[in-house]
Structure formats: C-alpha cells, structure tokens
Amino acid sequence: xxxxxxxxxxxxxxxxxxxxxxxxxxxxxxxxxxxxxxxxxxxxxxxxxxxxxxxxxxxxxxxxxxxxxxxxxxxxxxxxxxxxxxxxxxxxxxxxxxxxxxxxxxxxxxxxxxxxxxxxxxxxxxxxxxxxxxxxxxxxxxxxxxxxxxxxxxxxxxxxxxxxxxxxxxxxxxxxxxxxxxxxxxxxxxxxxxxxxxxxxxxxxxxxxxxxxxxxxxxxxxxxxxxxxxxxxxxxxxxxxxxxxxxxxxxxxxxxxxxxxxxxxxxxxxxxxxxxxxxxxxxxxxxxxxxxxxxxxxxxxxxxxxxxxxxxxxxxxxxxxxxxxxxxxxxx
Numbered sequence: 001x002x003x004x005x006x007x008x009x010x011x012x013x014x015x016x017x018x019x020x021x022x023x024x025x026x027x028x029x030x031x032x033x034x035x036x037x038x039x040x041x042x043x044x045x046x047x048x049x050x051x052x053x054x055x056x057x058x059x060x061x062x063x064x065x066x067x068x069x070x071x072x073x074x075x076x077x078x079x080x081x082x083x084x085x086x087x088x089x090x091x092x093x094x095x096x097x098x099x100x101x102x103x104x105x106x107x108x109x110x111x112x113x114x115x116x117x118x119x120x121x122x123x124x125x126x127x128x129x130x131x132x133x134x135x136x137x138x139x140x141x142x143x144x145x146x147x148x149x150x151x152x153x154x155x156x157x158x159x160x161x162x163x164x165x166x167x168x169x170x171x172x173x174x175x176x177x178x179x180x181x182x183x184x185x186x187x188x189x190x191x192x193x194x195x196x197x198x199x200x201x202x203x204x205x206x207x208x209x210x211x212x213x214x215x216x217x218x219x220x221x222x223x224x225x226x227x228x229x230x231x232x233x234x235x236x237x238x239x240x241x242x243x244x245x246x247x248x249x250x251x252x253x254x255x256x257x258x259x260x261x262x263x264x265x266x267x268x269x270x271x272x273x274x275x276x277x278x279x280x281x282x283x284x285x286x287x288x289x290x291x292x293x294x295x296x297x298x299x300x301x302x303x304x305x306x307x308x309x310x311x312x313x314x315x316x317x318x319x320x321x322x323x324x325x326x327x328x329x330x331x332x
Contacts, residue, residue, distance in 0.1 A: 014316050020265040020280055026312045029190060030297065031320040032058040034177070034205060034231030034279020035092075036137075038067065038097075039074030041285050047088060047324035049293035055280075056317075057326070060084060060136050061177065062097030063283060068146035073284050082131055093324060095134040095177065096123050103139070104150050109159040127172040133324050136177025138162070139207060141186055143239055143247040152258055158189035166193060170200040174324055175227070178202060182209030182251055188261045194223040201323060203227045203277070206241055210252040220272050227323055230255060230315075231279025234303070237287070237295035259302045273311040317331065 005147075030053070037060040050058060060081045067073020081094035100119070103109070108116050126132050143149035143233055169176045180186055187209075194202060208216045219226055230291045233255045235243040244254055255265045270274055280296045282288055304312040320326065 010214075014300065021301075023305040025298070025300070026316060028313055029054050029056045030278060030300070030315055030316045031056060031128055031326070032162040032223075032280050033203075033227045033277040033320040033327075034061075034137075034281050035059045036061050036063045036281070036283045036284075037076040037084065037097075038063045038285060039076045039080065040072065041076070041288060043084055043087065045288050045290065047091065049288055049290040050091070051121060052290055053294055055297060057091055057093055059093045059134070059279075059324070061095045061099065064097060064100040064325040065148075065150050067284050068148065071284065073286075074230055074279055078126060078132070085131070087321055092114050093133050093326070094131065096126050096132045096138055098138045101150055103155070103161075104153070106155045106159075109161040111157045112161050112164070116161060120161075120168070121147040123165070124168055127168065127174060132174070134175045134177060134203075135165060136175075136203070138165070138178045138180075140174065140178055140180035141183060141209075142179055143181060143241075145246045147302065156189065157186055158192045162193060163196070165195040166200045166202075170197055173201075173325070175201040175203050175230075178206045180209050181249070182211035182215060183249070184251060187211070187215065187265065191219060191223065194219075194226055194242070198225055203323065205229050205231055205279070206281075207233050207253075207255055207265075210254070212251065212253040213268045215251070217271065220275055227275050227277065227319070229277040229279045230300075232281035234296060236299045237280075237292045240281075256299075256303055259299060259308050261303050269307055270311055273308075273314050274319060274322075276315050277323065278315055 016150050034053050035058040060077050062076040062081050064075050064077065066075050078094065085092045085094050102115050102119065123135060139153045140155050140157045142153040166176065180190065202225060204226060207230045208219065232240055233242040255262060278300050280293060282293065304316055
C-alpha cells in the first residue's frame with residue numbers, strides 16, 4: 001500500500017511539472033490592474049515597458065510614502081496620476097491613492113481625526129470629477145520589506161474610516177483596492193464589511209492576502225462583491241511578497257513554483273474565472289525597468305497558458321474592464 005501511494009505521488013508530481021512544458025504562454029493583450037506611481041517614476045520608460053509587453057492599460061495608485069531609505073525614490077500624488085493619464089490618453093487609469101503617511105496608526109481608522117476627515121471629503125470631490133476610477137490601495141495589514149516608519153502596518157479593516165470609504169465607493173460605483181494579509185481575524189472582519197456594503201466592489205490584492213485556496217473559495221462564494229488580483233504573486237522580477245518574503249505565516253500560500261501553477265490555485269481560478277485580475281505591482285521606480293517589467297509579464301503569460309483560454313483572457317483583460325468599468329481596451 002505504501003509503495004502504491006508513493007508511485008501515485010510521484011506520478012502526480014510528474015503530471016504537475018509537465019504542465020509548464022505542454023502549455024503555450026498566453027499571447028493576448030494584458031491590463032496591469034495593480035500599478036503604482038511615485039515621484040521618481042520615468043513616464044516614458046513606463047510606456048516603453050508596457051508597449052514592449054502588449055500591456056494596453058495600467059492602473060496607477062499614487063504612493064505618498066517615500067521609497068526605502070536611501071533609495072531617492074520620491075513619493076507621488078494623485079495630481080501626478082492625473083497628469084500621467086492626460087499625457088497618455090487611455091493608457092493609465094488613476095485611482096485616489098491611499099498609501100499615505102497620515103493613515104499610519106490604527107486609532108485614525110477607528111476614530112478619524114480632522115486630517116482623515118479632510119481626506120475622506122477630498123476623496124469624494126475627486127471621484128465626483130469622474131477622472132478617478134477607484135480608491136486604493138488601502139494598507140490594512142502589511143509586512144515590512146524595508147526599514148521605515150510606515151513599512152509595518154496593522155490597521156482595522158472593519159472601522160469607521162473604512163465604512164465611510166465603502167459608502168463613498170458604493171455611491172460612485174468604483175472599486176476599492178485593499179492590501180491585507182489574510183490573518184483569520186482580519187478575514188472575519190473583512191467579511192463583515194463586505195456584507196454591510198454589498199453594493200461596493202472590493203478588490204483584495206495579492207491573491208486575497210496570500211490566503212490559502214479554501215479560504216479564498218469560501219469568501220468568494222459568500223461575497224459576490226469581492227474580487228482579487230494576483231499582483232506581485234510570482235517569484236520573478238521582484239523580491240517581495242510573491243516568494244513568501246518578507247514573512248510567511250501558517251495562513252499564507254503562494255500560487256506557483258518555477259512557472260507552474262499549484263493545482264489548488266489553478267482549480268480556484270477555473271472555478272471563479274470572473275473574480276481575478278493580473279497586476280505587476282510596480283511600487284518603486286526601479287521596477288519600471290523594461291527588463292524587470294518584462295520578467296513579471298512573461299511569468300504571468302506562462303501561468304495563464306496553463307488555464308483554459310477563456311479563463312486566461314478574463315484574468316488578463318476582460319475582468320479588469322468590467323470591474324473598473326473601462327468600457328473597452330485602449331487603442332493606443
């Protein structure tokens with residue numbers, strides 16, 4: 001019996017590893033549905049990297065934090081995001097940025113002070129212009145990958161601040177992007193928020209907080225207003241969350257190894273083909289290097305090739321069109 005089980009195990013490993021050999025990479029256009037913008041980003045290089053990889057559009061969420069200490073990676077702003085979108089019409093999709101030093105401290109989420117009140121009011125005014133397509137990325141539970149005051153964050157997802165922002169998102173019919181490691185207590189709190197604001201669309205970044213497949217399956221089944229992106233979840237082009245660094249927990253999981261989707265994640269994407277999007281998660285200026293950007297895109301193309309063609313197309317492009325209400329792809 002033990003010998004038979006071992007043979008079955010070896011056979012399953014062979015079948016799993018052969019997927020990468022048999023599958024052809026996805027060749028269609030891609031929307032980068034999880035992008036950032038800082039003051040040191042070179043816009044021309046960003047467009048060059050996108051053009052070279054058939055990435056038609058890219059969300060930009062301003063990073064108001066400075067980059068890692070000593071990097072000279074300047075913070076960006078929503079005004080920068082608008083200027084970028086105006087310079088390259090149809091290519092860049094601005095969201096009202098929420099990576100802000102003023103949101104450091106869980107007490108500000110539970111009981112917004114005057115400064116946070118102004119941010120909420122400002123967000124309403126910006127969305128009312130119709131020039132912003134969403135809000136985010138809200139940094140709820142975030143593990144540090146570099147030194148700095150704002151690198152390590154643990155804020156309450158079910159809080160007065162998020163309730164007010166969720167109501168605004170529902171009213172303007174725009175999605176909210178959330179970064180939250182999938183700690184079980186936080187997942188429960190998030191479920192309360194999802195249920196309380198069923199008309200708001202939530203995008204839980206990084207494969208639903210790097211959660212395991214059964215957890216993701218459960219929350220997607222219970223909450224039709226929840227979507228996920230798989231931004232930064234590959235192990236190429238970056239040394240961040242997608243390789244389990246800086247921190248792995250018993251509740252976290254990866255999606256692939258050496259360019260091969262894990263079977264449970266592949267089954268999840270096929271079961272919920274309308275709920276996932278791609279994202280390169282370029283958060284710092286160096287990530288816009290065309291070589292690095294190409295590595296990230298090509299790994300996703302390799303992974304998409306292991307899915308059904310229609311599922312691959314949805315993850316690559318059409319889900320983002322629907323979730324962000326783009327109405328069509330860019331014609332450049």
